[in-house]
Amino acid sequence: MATRVIGKSVPRKEGREKVTGRAKYVDDLKFPGVIFGVTVRSPVARGRILGIHFEPGIQWDEFTVVTAKDIPGKNCIALLIDDQPCLAAEFVNHPEEPVVLLAHPDKYLLEEARHSVRIEVEPLPAIFSMDDSLARKHVIWGTDNIFKSYQVNKGHVEHALREAEVIVEGTYETGAQEQLYIEPQGMIAQANTEEGVTVWGSLQCPYYIHKALVVLFGLPKDRIRVVQAETGGGFGGKEEYPSMIAGHAALLAWKSGKPVKIIYDRAEDMVATTKRHPSRTTHRTAVTRDGKLVAIDIDFTLDGGAYETLSPVVLSRGTIHAAGPYRCPNVRIRSRVVATNAPPHGAFRGFGAPQSVFALERHLDRVAEAVGLAPDEFRRRNFIQQGETIAVGQVIHEKVDMDRLMDRAFELSGYHEKHKRFEAENPGKMIRKGIGFASFFHGAGFTGSGEEHLASEVAAEATRDGRVRVMAASTEMGQGTNTIFSQIAGETLGIDQEQIEIVQPDTANVPNSGPTVASRTSMIVGKLVETAALEIRAKLVTGGYLPAEYNAAEFAEACRRYLDRTGPLTSFVKYEHPRDLFWDDERYQGHAYGAYAWAVYVAEVSVDMRTAEARVDDFVAVQEVGKVINPVLAAGQIEGGVAQGIGMALYENVVWQEGRMVNGQMTNYIMPTSMDVPPIRVFFEENPYERGPAGAKGIGELPLDGTAPAIANAIAHATGANITRVPVTPEVLSELLESVHA
Amino acid sequence: MLDRAKKIGVRCTLNGTAATLEAYPMARLLDVLRDDAGLTGVKEGCGEGECGACSVELDGEIVNSCLVPALQVEGATIRTIEGVATGDQLHAVQQAFITYGGAQCGICTPGMVLAAVNLLKRNPHATETEIRAGLSGNLCRCTGYTKIFAAVMAACRDMGSHS
Numbered sequence: 001m002a003t004r005v006i007g008k009s010v011p012r013k014e015g016r017e018k019v020t021g022r023a024k025y026v027d028d029l030k031f032p033g034v035i036f037g038v039t040v041r042s043p044v045a046r047g048r049i050l051g052i053h054f055e056p057g058i059q060w061d062e063f064t065v066v067t068a069k070d071i072p073g074k075n076c077i078a079l080l081i082d083d084q085p086c087l088a089a090e091f092v093n094h095p096e097e098p099v100v101l102l103a104h105p106d107k108y109l110l111e112e113a114r115h116s117v118r119i120e121v122e123p124l125p126a127i128f129s130m131d132d133s134l135a136r137k138h139v140i141w142g143t144d145n146i147f148k149s150y151q152v153n154k155g156h157v158e159h160a161l162r163e164a165e166v167i168v169e170g171t172y173e174t175g176a177q178e179q180l181y182i183e184p185q186g187m188i189a190q191a192n193t194e195e196g197v198t199v200w201g202s203l204q205c206p207y208y209i210h211k212a213l214v215v216l217f218g219l220p221k222d223r224i225r226v227v228q229a230e231t232g233g234g235f236g237g238k239e240e241y242p243s244m245i246a247g248h249a250a251l252l253a254w255k256s257g258k259p260v261k262i263i264y265d266r267a268e269d270m271v272a273t274t275k276r277h278p279s280r281t282t283h284r285t286a287v288t289r290d291g292k293l294v295a296i297d298i299d300f301t302l303d304g305g306a307y308e309t310l311s312p313v314v315l316s317r318g319t320i321h322a323a324g325p326y327r328c329p330n331v332r333i334r335s336r337v338v339a340t341n342a343p344p345h346g347a348f349r350g351f352g353a354p355q356s357v358f359a360l361e362r363h364l365d366r367v368a369e370a371v372g373l374a375p376d377e378f379r380r381r382n383f384i385q386q387g388e389t390i391a392v393g394q395v396i397h398e399k400v401d402m403d404r405l406m407d408r409a410f411e412l413s414g415y416h417e418k419h420k421r422f423e424a425e426n427p428g429k430m431i432r433k434g435i436g437f438a439s440f441f442h443g444a445g446f447t448g449s450g451e452e453h454l455a456s457e458v459a460a461e462a463t464r465d466g467r468v469r470v471m472a473a474s475t476e477m478g479q480g481t482n483t484i485f486s487q488i489a490g491e492t493l494g495i496d497q498e499q500i501e502i503v504q505p506d507t508a509n510v511p512n513s514g515p516t517v518a519s520r521t522s523m524i525v526g527k528l529v530e531t532a533a534l535e536i537r538a539k540l541v542t543g544g545y546l547p548a549e550y551n552a553a554e555f556a557e558a559c560r561r562y563l564d565r566t567g568p569l570t571s572f573v574k575y576e577h578p579r580d581l582f583w584d585d586e587r588y589q590g591h592a593y594g595a596y597a598w599a600v601y602v603a604e605v606s607v608d609m610r611t612a613e614a615r616v617d618d619f620v621a622v623q624e625v626g627k628v629i630n631p632v633l634a635a636g637q638i639e640g641g642v643a644q645g646i647g648m649a650l651y652e653n654v655v656w657q658e659g660r661m662v663n664g665q666m667t668n669y670i671m672p673t674s675m676d677v678p679p680i681r682v683f684f685e686e687n688p689y690e691r692g693p694a695g696a697k698g699i700g701e702l703p704l705d706g707t708a709p710a711i712a713n714a715i716a717h718a719t720g721a722n723i724t725r726v727p728v729t730p731e732v733l734s735e736l737l738e739s740v741h742a
Numbered sequence: 743m744l745d746r747a748k749k750i751g752v753r754c755t756l757n758g759t760a761a762t763l764e765a766y767p768m769a770r771l772l773d774v775l776r777d778d779a780g781l782t783g784v785k786e787g788c789g790e791g792e793c794g795a796c797s798v799e800l801d802g803e804i805v806n807s808c809l810v811p812a813l814q815v816e817g818a819t820i821r822t823i824e825g826v827a828t829g830d831q832l833h834a835v836q837q838a839f840i841t842y843g844g845a846q847c848g849i850c851t852p853g854m855v856l857a858a859v860n861l862l863k864r865n866p867h868a869t870e871t872e873i874r875a876g877l878s879g880n881l882c883r884c885t886g887y888t889k890i891f892a893a894v895m896a897a898c899r900d901m902g903s904h905s
Binding site: 017183679 | 776781785823832840843873878886890891
């Protein structure tokens with residue numbers, strides 16, 4: 001048998017193309033006769049469209065012009081419900097909402113033309129805050145401005161609060177955050193009545209776009225084709241919005257009869273596309289004097305922007321993670337996502353959980369303080385143990401050992417020694433040091449019954465030379481899908497992972513393995529890849545082509561003989577939901593996720609008391625994610641996620657003015673550079689999950705949950721300031737410091 | 743007087759070969775390299791000189807090609823990512839990016855690799871602090887830079903042992 005590759009840091013499959021600049025991203029693709037497309041957008045937050053005026057001075061007959069009237073099918077971006085138009089027709093509901101599309105062979109003339117379209121709008125009163133939305137100052141969506149609400153109940157919270165020895169309350173906020181993939185969004189489309197519609201683009205979820213285009217064009221499924229180009233980062237930002245750009249490019253291609261390329265520049269990408277939902281969370285927590293959690297009462301609100309998009313699902317994950325990996329007999333979580341007249345907020349790595357986990361982990365430090373316990377000791381008294389139930393009533397069957405993760409994180413970071421030393425050394429200093437941590441979990445895969453509804457599919461086929469092709473819609477966007485799938489299939493088949501070919505995601509060639517989101521690719525789709533590979537091997541063994549023990553040459557020979565005598569050697573597998581996992585959508589109770597990743601992160605910070613600037617000096621991330629398939633790729637996921645979490649905690653501040661982002665440039669929206677990140681030290685505990693491929697669980701979103709609260713807790717430790725919101729910019733911190741020292 | 747609306751011939755050395763680029767004088771070098779010279783390894787991330795994805799070497803210095811007008815490269819020597827490997831032989835920095843996980847989505851990688859190659863040329867014994875400073879004009883959203891530092895340190899050792 002070939003060498004075992006699970007657990008080995010085999011190099012990234014497409015690494016060579018990437019380091020030589022040969023990898024082809026959407027803007028690198030050449031199409032003969034291609035013309036370019038741009039989007040003309042709403043100048044106001046909310047209003048009625050009175051007219052579209054094409055100003056003189058432009059040869060308009062040279063341009064392809066598309067408005068809502070040109071849409072052959074239904075004018076919507078089909079996702080959960082159909083409330084978001086592809087092009088606004090009568091009303092606009094947020095700044096930068098697409099209204100008109102233009103195409104022309106010359107990019108420069110196109111830009112002039114874009115500025116010569118005047119959209120005449122009669123403004124309507126708009127909503128720019130969660131408070132105004134909740135108060136229904138104006139009703140801008142549905143009957144009550146609420147896209148979705150949930151309630152989780154465990155035990156009797158009101159009763160427990162009445163009887164409580166100690167109650168601690170607090171309110172916490174997180175701001176919008178831009179995904180800031182370095183490759184801006186882009187699509188190329190070819191479309192006509194004979195061949196249907198084909199799009200190539202930078203995207204995470206080929207079948208989301210496929211579904212949207214079927215509805216937009218009213219064409220049968222087999223007339224729509226979506227192909228992923230190399231994708232320069234997604235982080236959730238290329239989950240739902242690419243359906244919009246694909247629709248636009250396809251409409252222009254349909255009308256012009258030419259291939260159309262739409263590439264957003266950075267400014268357009270930042271002001272027009274989705275961001276992490278801003279949030280506000282209020283906690284009321286009852287504890288005994290000796291630090292046992294008695295009741296957790298959480299009120300969690302997200303700002304969804306102008307259309308529903310994925311907000312109910314984001315809210316769901318945020319809600320389920322809001323009470324964390326703690327034992328508490330009485331929990332109530334009331335949550336809702338509200339409409340405002342901003343561009344819709346959307347998927348961003350962590351998907352609601354970073355918001356609610358920030359609030360919880362910051363709040364628990366304050367609860368500990370209220371009962372005179374160290375923050376770690378307080379958490380140790382309340383950590384969930386195997387066999388206990390979390391807020392949504394799921395019994396944790398997997399082995400969980402938060403104490404062990406905490407021990408290791410504290411040892412590696414020198415937490416206790418530093419905690420004491422910083423407190424002794426800080427008084428009177430201009431640079432004050434602090435250390436803080438967060439302990440948390442993150443569920444892998446779609447929430448609740450989500451995976452059952454997705455019913456993902458994966459196919460595999462062997463070639464005459466003993467190579468095996470894996471067909472899935474799961475995309476590579478830097479996180480390592482190609483490499484991980486190759487390792488899983490190679491290991492299962494006992495052949496070199498280089499003999500595995502991962503077929504380019506193309507809806508004409510690959511089955512729907514679901515969206516590339518929700519920390520589900522390794523654990524859920526990887527398991528299907530493993531099963532598909534097992535089937536290939538089983539066909540060879542049961543057919544008598546291959547002995548139970550074999551080498552690579554024998555495998556190749558067996559494939560050749562099978563193909564010659566029996567025909568194509570293929571397998572096709574579909575996800576089957578484990579029968580012991582139940583989810584009750586009505587009561588919001590049950591097995592929220594098949595498995596969880598568990599983690600304790602420790603941040604060490606310095607705060608300059610004159611400038612109120614905080615920086616992270618050291619970061620230790622200890623987590624249990626099941627079996628680690630590729631240590632370099634896995635650590636890369638955590639390191640990158642921690643860096644994004646540092647941005648969320650300290651730097652990344654979206655400035656809003658009447659629903660529009662006004663700092664939509666990399667010059668004044670600040671993400672961490674190589675000078676801003678500390679050593680990020682990553683460690684794994686391994687506890688194989690029996691339903692994951694080779695024991696793997698999910699990993700991708702985890703690091704966004706714990707990084708910001710660990711940093712906020714460290715700043716609180718350094719300064720004594722009660723940090724209640726991120727990002728903790730110098731402006732925010734200087735105000736807090738004044739109140740501490742007033 | 744220069745006519746902005748008329749293309750000019752700009753002579754330069756491009757990845758070791760003499761070339762004449764036909765370009766509008768104020769066209770961005772980035773666009774000329776990508777669209778006219780077909781060097782699509784040069785990436786556009788922001789178009790305002792912040793992200794470094796469009797980094798190229800211009801007369802031995804790393805510049806953001808989105809900020810350089812075409813007429814400025816008359817007589818210059820330009821190297822893009824396409825000119826870093828020698829045939830099939832990867833540069834030590836490229837190999838280290840593969841081995842140590844310095845590339846994830848790959849969109850910042852061409853600029854990052856060029857910046858690292860340039861840094862090590864000027865400072866063959868760069869420390870981690872110097873690497874952090876040297877790459878601070880190149881933004882990466884995937885890696886948290888950790889594995890990029892590891893890759894450049896490794897390339898530094900590797901090149902040292904071969905020189």
